[in-house]
Each structure stands twice: as C-alpha cells, then as structure tokens.
Amino acid sequence: MPGTYSGTVVPLITPFDEHGVVDEPSVVRLLDHIRAEVNGFMPALTSGEGWKLDARQWQDVVTYTVRHAGGQPVLAGIQLPDTDAVIDRARTAAAIGADAVVVTTPFGAEVTQDDIVEHYKAIRAALDIPIFLYNEEALSGNRIEFDTLIRICKEIPGIVGIKESSGDAAFTRNMAEAGTGIPVFEGWENLLVDARGIDGFIGPLANLEPSLCNAMLVDPTPDRQTEINTVCERYGVFKDDWYRWVKKELHRRGVIASPTVHEEAKAA
Numbered sequence: 352m353p354g355t356y357s358g359t360v361v362p363l364i365t366p367f368d369e370h371g372v373v374d375e376p377s378v379v380r381l382l383d384h385i386r387a388e389v390n391g392f393m394p395a396l397t398s399g400e401g402w403k404l405d406a407r408q409w410q411d412v413v414t415y416t417v418r419h420a421g422g423q424p425v426l427a428g429i430q431l432p433d434t435d436a437v438i439d440r441a442r443t444a445a446a447i448g449a450d451a452v453v454v455t456t457p458f459g460a461e462v463t464q465d466d467i468v469e470h471y472k473a474i475r476a477a478l479d480i481p482i483f484l485y486n487e488e489a490l491s492g493n494r495i496e497f498d499t500l501i502r503i504c505k506e507i508p509g510i511v512g513i514k515e516s517s518g519d520a521a522f523t524r525n526m527a528e529a530g531t532g533i534p535v536f537e538g539w540e541n542l543l544v545d546a547r548g549i550d551g552f553i554g555p556l557a558n559l560e561p562s563l564c565n566a567m568l569v570d571p572t573p574d575r576q577t578e579i580n581t582v583c584e585r586y587g588v589f590k591d592d593w594y595r596w597v598k599k600e601l602h603r604r605g606v607i608a609s610p611t612v613h614e615e616a617k618a619a
Contacts, residue, residue: 356483356512356534357550359564360391360426361557362398364598365412366607371616373411377607379419381558384606386423388561390551392416396428396453396514398555398594402490403613410443417448424450426483426512430490432458434470438477451481451511460492464499471507481509487516487538497525504531514538514553520545540583543567544576555597556588 366377382392394416395401395409404412413427427449429440434457441452454474456467474482484503488494494517495503504510515523516538527535527548534550537543543552544567557564560582567575583589587596595612602610 356391356424356536358390358552358568359388359557359561360393360536360551360553361385361389361561362393362396362428362553362555363412363416364555364558364594364601364607365395365399365401365404365408365613366598366601366609367408367611367613367616368609369611369615369617371408371611371613373408373415374608375411375415377609378412378415380606381601382416382419382421382423384601384604385558385561386421388565389423389557391424391426391450392420393426393428393453393553395430396485397430397487397490398558398597399428400594400613401428402430406440409440410447413444413449414447426451426453428453428485430455434473437470438474441474441480442478445478445480449480451483453483453485453514455485455487455491456493456495458491462491462493464496467493467495467499468503468506471503471510475507475509479509481511482507483512483514484510485514485516487514488518497522500526501529501531504529504533512536512550515546515549518542524548540564540579540588541576543579544571544573547571554588555593556583556586558597559586559588559600 366374427444520542523546536551536553537546598610
C-alpha cells in the first residue's frame, strides 16, 4: 500500500562470475552485508545493469534476491523498451514472488506524456503486482512531467513509490510536497540535501555504505552532504559506469567473488 516504503532501499548490483552467470553465493553475501541497514532490495535496476541482462540473468538475480531476502521486500527492476515486454516480465516477477516491479517509461524520445500514462495503465490492467515508478531520462530517452506524475498517482491504483531520478531537486521536492500519499525517493546521492520532504533514498551508494545513506536521511545537513559526495567520489559512484566501480569495491571487501560487469563476461 502507498506509504509502506521509506528509508534506504538498495538498487542491487548484479554479481556475475567470469562467464556472466549470476553468482548466487555473492548475492547472499551482498544481501547479508546490507540487510540490517536497508528497507528493501531492488534487483535488476540500472545499478544492476538491468537493461543489459538477458532473460535468464534477470530471472536468476530476481529469484536469488527473493530466495534470500529474509523478509525484506523485493522490488524487481524491469528495464525493457515497450509495454508488452514489461508486462511479460512483470508476470514473471510476480510468479517468482517479488513484492513490486520498478518500471521506467517506454523507451524513445518520441514517447508522449499520454503514452506514458497509457503504459502504466496497461501494466496495471494486466496484473495486480504493485508498481514503483522510475522517473529518469538517461535510459528511456524521456521523463515523466510533474502533472503526468500527479495524474498517474491519482488515476492508477497500486502505485507504491516513485524513484525520482530526474536530477532536478526542486522537481523532487514538489513531488514530495504534492500530497499524493505515495512515497517519493531521491535517486541521486548528490541531491539529498536539497530534496527536502522525501520519504527515502534509492541509489548505488547503498550497496556500499547504507548506514551513511540512512544518516543523511535523518540529518540532511550540508556537512553530511559533503561527506556523501566525498565517499561517492572515492568509490566511483559519480562515474558514468558507476556499477563497475561499486563492484570493484565490493570485490575488494570480499563481498562478491568477482567484479565482472556484463560486457566483460566470457562465453562459457
């Protein structure tokens, strides 16, 4: 239900072995590494290289996360270009046991705001699994405008959260203040101090330092924002291929067995 989710939710990296097979023991260690500090797991989103995963990789990482979640909610990322493909994968997520799906808009610069509304309505009409809206532009090539977000929240039941990654802190604040009853999460570490009124945070740093993310949510001061920025710079979180650098650090700490990213995987 709206209002259920808050605090730090982690968009998990996807641990691969050298052949690109999702490594279940590494998934377990990653979940154990962070579970005490987070309020939910988000596999196969952008930090999990979700748009690159084939169907088997996606199913494996979602399955392993559900299997070892230990009571934490699992919100399965779906990064596919069109509505039909999203619905098909959302059915699989529901069958696996995910608590919700995290869904972008359809891909393409030509996608209109009405198209976006119809996309989410179609997903909702097709199945009952709750939907987490993912508002971004880097992958989809478009973004959800403010009035459209409000319309979706009012017209479509079962929306349980918004990952607000527009990169515009004022937009995020306005959404948080809109009174929809649906929790709003900031998706950028560097904007946390400016995104007042949010319900939580969803970003790659939570794979490494969830307690620092929590501290920032409780006490979002400029000094703590400076600390967040420094840590993100240290671990490569602000780089274009941040997931690669987060994996390197998790591997250095012994949390995951290999730092392999999708494009480095070797044919078996």
